Amino acid sequence: MPKDQTEAIVLRSFHVGDQDKIVVFFSRNRGILKGIAKGARKFGNRFGSCLEPLSHIKVYFYEKESKDLVTVSQSDLLESFFEIQSDLDTAFTLRYFSELIEHSLPSRSEDDVLYRLLLQVLRALKKGKELILLTAYFELWFLKINGFFPNLKKCKRCGQKIDAGFLSSQRDGILCSVCSSQHNENINSDDNSLFAWIIKNPPTSEEERPFSKEQIRRARQVLKKMIVYHMESRPRFPDDLKKHFNI
Ligand SMILES: [Zn+2]
The missing domain is CATH 1.20.1440.120 (Recombination protein O, C-terminal domain)
Structure with missing residues (x-):
């Protein structure tokens, strides 16, 4: 699976299972993407506040052609809009x-x-x-x-x-x-x-x-x-x- 990356704004996210989140991103290069962020609900997880609604982030992900859902591997916060x-x-x-x-x-x-x-x-x-x-x-x-x-x-x-x-x-x-x-x-x-x-x-x-x-x-x-x-x-x-x- 090749790794891809894009700038994106998080539109929404919801819980799935005990530890994961599904995140809907509006990405700059690829439009709307839905991804699974594994372990995103664990305390001290690697995503930090990147997956909050309207966070402006750089997101790294893998995708399988056969699947609608990409797998988010990493994210960097570019700009937060949490406070507003x-x-x-x-x-x-x-x-x-x-x-x-x-x-x-x-x-x-x-x-x-x-x-x-x-x-x-x-x-x-x-x-x-x-x-x-x-x-x-x-x-x-x-x-x-x-x-x-x-x-x-x-x-x-x-x-x-x-x-x-x-x-x-x-x-x-x-x-x-x-x-x-x-x-x-x-x-x-x-x-x-x-x-x-x-x-x-x-x-x-x-x-x-x-x-x-x-x-x-x-x-x-x-x-x-x-x-x-x-x-x-x-x-x-x-x-x-x-x-x-x-x-
Ligand atoms: Zn007229």
Whole structure:
């Protein structure tokens, strides 16, 4: 069995047997990988805190062609994001991001842009940037990378340039008031300015951002509708996860 290595971010892990863990990694070169870390539950094991959710690590592993599961032999911690998860809202939001990534990528398909997005957002959170804005940031770019974020600057039907209108029923564009038959699910110009800001700026931007929490919350409703429409199963948003864990 040849030994392989990759940079990766741990999405989740769970116990198996008395001493081992199964770890789901988002690797830079190979996409989603599932591995068994033998002895990872033993006191003083060689993996240390590398296998905690969202740890950024270098992982060494073996694989057999016939098996879905790789065997993790060693890992080095590159960057820890453990401390930011002591805030529950951050912890649930990161769990939601991890689920989106795991459910959007076929196993073992690489996505360097999505990988860098997750890492940048984690670093911005560590620097103390605002959670709600980074959530919208991740959601918009997640949609964009997957080809699901439409042009919201002109009416999908008549082509007229607009800055506000109504989300199309297929969640693939904006309709002007003449073309929209239902006149609900409004997208306003504040939503559009926030989306434009996100597309233009890195998540760690120091630039003054003229958006209130309420505006961001509103714009997130549009992003969430697109995500729900395009994902095969409805993702568990941070509020759903809180309910699930009775918090
Ligand atoms: Zn129109």
